[in-house]
Amino acid sequence: MRYIRPLSIEDAVGELAKAVGPAAILAGGSDLLVRMKGGFIEPELIVDIKAIGGLADIAETADGFRIGAAVPCAVLGENKALRKAWPGVVEAANLIGSKQVQGRCTITGNLCNASPAADSVPALVAAAAQAVVAGPSGKRTIAVEAVPTGPGRTSLAKGEMIEAILLDKRPEHAGDAYLRFIPRTEMDIAVVSAGVNLTLDEKGAIKTARVALGAAAPTVLLVEEAGQVLIGSKLDEETLERLAKICAGACRPIDDKRGTIEFRRKVAGVLAQRAATTAYKRAGGK
Amino acid sequence: MAGIAVSTTINGDAVEYLCQPDETLLDVLRDRLGLTGAKEGCGTGDCGACSVIVDGRLVCSCLVLGAEAEGRKVETIEGMAHGDQLHPLQQKFLEHAALQCGICTPGFLIAAKDLLEKNPSPTEEEIRFGLAGNLCRCTGYDKIVRAVQDAANVMKGA
Numbered sequence: 456m457r458y459i460r461p462l463s464i465e466d467a468v469g470e471l472a473k474a475v476g477p478a479a480i481l482a483g484g485s486d487l488l489v490r491m492k493g494g495f496i497e498p499e500l501i502v503d504i505k506a507i508g509g510l511a512d513i514a515e516t517a518d519g520f521r522i523g524a525a526v527p528c529a530v531l532g533e534n535k536a537l538r539k540a541w542p543g544v545v546e547a548a549n550l551i552g553s554k555q556v557q558g559r560c561t562i563t564g565n566l567c568n569a570s571p572a573a574d575s576v577p578a579l580v581a582a583a584a585q586a587v588v589a590g591p592s593g594k595r596t597i598a599v600e601a602v603p604t605g606p607g608r609t610s611l612a613k614g615e616m617i618e619a620i621l622l623d624k625r626p627e628h629a630g631d632a633y634l635r636f637i638p639r640t641e642m643d644i645a646v647v648s649a650g651v652n653l654t655l656d657e658k659g660a661i662k663t664a665r666v667a668l669g670a671a672a673p674t675v676l677l678v679e680e681a682g683q684v685l686i687g688s689k690l691d692e693e694t695l696e697r698l699a700k701i702c703a704g705a706c707r708p709i710d711d712k713r714g715t716i717e718f719r720r721k722v723a724g725v726l727a728q729r730a731a732t733t734a735y736k737r738a739g740g741k
Numbered sequence: 742m743a744g745i746a747v748s749t750t751i752n753g754d755a756v757e758y759l760c761q762p763d764e765t766l767l768d769v770l771r772d773r774l775g776l777t778g779a780k781e782g783c784g785t786g787d788c789g790a791c792s793v794i795v796d797g798r799l800v801c802s803c804l805v806l807g808a809e810a811e812g813r814k815v816e817t818i819e820g821m822a823h824g825d826q827l828h829p830l831q832q833k834f835l836e837h838a839a840l841q842c843g844i845c846t847p848g849f850l851i852a853a854k855d856l857l858e859k860n861p862s863p864t865e866e867e868i869r870f871g872l873a874g875n876l877c878r879c880t881g882y883d884k885i886v887r888a889v890q891d892a893a894n895v896m897k898g899a
Contacts (some may be wrong), residue, residue, distance in 0.1 A: 458745060458762035458808045481806070488804045489785045491763065501762060503809060529798065553874020554852065555789055558798035559805070641873045 460503040464510075464589045464618055467502050472591040472614030474500045478529070480616055481505075482525045483559035485552060486568045502616075510618060513537060521587075524563035524617050528575070541622055541629030543650060543730070544646045544739060547578035550635065553642055554589075563617045569603035570644075572670035576603070577650035578633040580667035580677050584622050590615035600667075603674045628655040628662075630737025632730040635669065636722050637670040637713075645670045646714040648727035649702070654687065659740045661685045666698070666731070671706040671723050676706045681727060690735050697732060699724030749810040751776070752820025754878045760807035770805035770817060778818035778847045782876070789875035792848040793817050798854040801874075818847035821854065830854055830892040839888035841879035849875045853889045861897055865890065 461467040471478050473476045476499030479487055490496045504510055510523040513534050520537055528548040531537060538545045544562075551560050551574050562575045566586065576599065584599045591729035599620065602609050611617070648669035656662045666681035681701045688694040708719035744759035750773070759813045760769050767784075770776040779802050784787035785800070786801040793802045794816040802871060820826045830853050833839070849872065856863060856871040868889050869882070877885065 456762045458806065460808075460811070481809075484804050484806065484809075485786055488765065488806070492784055492803075501806070503806075505809075527798065552786070553789065553803045554799050554855070554871060555792055555874045556786055556804075558795075558800045641870060 456497075456499055456501065458501045458503065459507045462506055462508070464507055464616075467504055467507060467616060468589050468591055468614055470500065470502055471616060476500065476533045478502065480567070482510075482561045482564050483527060483556075485556050485560040486564060487625060504616070507618075515561060517624070518545040518621070522620045522622070523562060526561060527558055528560050528562065529557040530556075537622075540625045541582060541631060543633045543652065543734060544575065544578045544582050544584070544622065547633035547650065548575045550574045550633075550641075562620055565618060566599055566602050566620070567609055567611070569605070569607050569609050569674070571603075571606055571673055571675060572645045572648070573603075573675065574633070574635060574648065574669070576649050576675045577667040577669040578631065578674055579620065579650075581633075581650035581652040581665045582622055582631055583652070583665060584620050586617045587619045587621060588615050589618045594618075596621070600675065600677050605673045610697065626654055628657075628659075628738050628740075629653065630734040630739070632733035632737065634726045634730045634733075636726060637659055644713070646728065647671055647706075647708065647722045649723060649730045650725065651730040653731070653734045653738050653740075655735075655738045655740050659689055660687055661690070661735070661740075665732075666727055668702060668704065668723050668727070671708050671719060673707070676705060676707075677704055680726075681705065685731065689740060690731060695728045695731065699728050702727040745808045747808060747811050749815060751815045752817060762806070762808060763852070764807045765800035765803050766793070766795075766805040766807050766815070768878060769810070770802060770815075773807075776817055776819050779853045780842070780844050780847060782844065782848075785799060787876070788845070788848075789852060789872075790848040792846050792875065793881040794851060794855055799852055800813055816851070818851055821850060828854065829895045830857070830889065833888040833892040833895065834885070837884050837888035837891065839884040841880055845879075849877065849885055853885075856889070857893055857896060862893060863889075 478500040479498035619653040631652040635645035637643035664685035778869035780790040
């Protein structure tokens with residue numbers, strides 16, 4: 456096994472592209488080292504991306520925020536501007552693991568680990584976040600929901616890596632929220648979860664809406680119909696009922712020890728309602 | 742195999758070591774440097790017994806590679822007391838009997854030190870959430886929480 460710490464994206468991508476055996480990208484390591492320890496992966500090459508310029512920073516740009524792939528989730532929580540603009544994304548990122556894990560884990564890692572139950576991913580999908588993918592043939596920017604293709608699998612090709620996650624600048628009257636169900640109060644994996652992102656018009660009616668569900672299908676789900684049903688409303692009871700029904704219907708969950716299919720469907724709807732209500736309040740709706 | 746040459750700072754001292762690419766910081770601390778205060782409980786970041794502080798961030802040393810410590814500042818339990826002078830948290834853990842078998846204690850002390858540095862007046866709930874990454878099978882946590890509250894009061898008065 457080789458461990459390298461390249462100083463540029465080009466070097467990292469070059470090494471990943473020419474790697475003969477399995478190669479792994481190391482940012483926080485909170486998934487990678489556990490998988491190595493468990494014998495699930497034996498990389499021949501580990502590429503530590505933390506020394507690459509800009510990857511450990513959150514930059515506020517004219518378009519919004521650029522969150523480097525190596526930024527620990529704890530740093531998201533300490534960034535006031537990001538917290539104010541995207542409280543749902545930050546609360547989701549800060550739900551991952553303990554303080555110890557928060558100091559290491561990243562939203563890019565959470566996305567690329569491709570767990571359907573990843574906490575930050577539904578919030579990022581609801582936020583219409585984008586991923587900047589660097590590879591041997593250059594860079595491309597894709598929607599975050601295009602990254603995971605199934606549990607533990609991504610659409611990234613050999614030699615490709617995500618260098619940053621982009622979040623748009625917020626207009627007036629905008630809010631997002633993320634909620635998960637776990638049987639404990641912390642330190643657990645979502646049984647089911649929901650992220651909602653709303654913008655409102657001057658009168659408080661919902662102008663745009665995105666709803667995403669976690670742990671409800673093999674990948675995090677963007678439920679477009681659920682977003683549509685909210686548009687034009689002020690989250691009256693009837694709209695919330697329809698939202699829950701659509702979300703429950705969109706789920707394709709598994710039955711396991713963490714929750715039954717029936718339970719996950721029901722709770723997905725309830726969490727979507729509650730996350731929508733919080734997002735609406737955060738957007739200034741009454 | 743020669744291994745990777747690493748230069749780092751541990752508890753204020755410049756330290757150099759060789760390690761293998763798959764060796765964790767916890768393994769380096771315990772097996773190469775003789776700093777056995779950090780314990781291996783689970784080895785998967787769940788129990789917090791191996792907690793150390795790297796560049797001001799609380800981490801599980803079992804989830805950090807030894808090679809990653811290059812150029813960093815690492816703080817371990819061995820650097821917590823000054824000679825015979827215990828850190829207030831160590832003193833209060835003794836006074837409140839906030840330990841039984843002691844395996845989790847170094848991790849709790851490091852995590853509590855990090856917590857109080859970032860939040861000198863935590864509520865009981867903040868202490869419990871802040872220490873949720875540290876598991877203890879003996880005390881039931883109440884004594885630990887009281888020791889941390891008491892230490893916080895002492896440290897504020899200091």
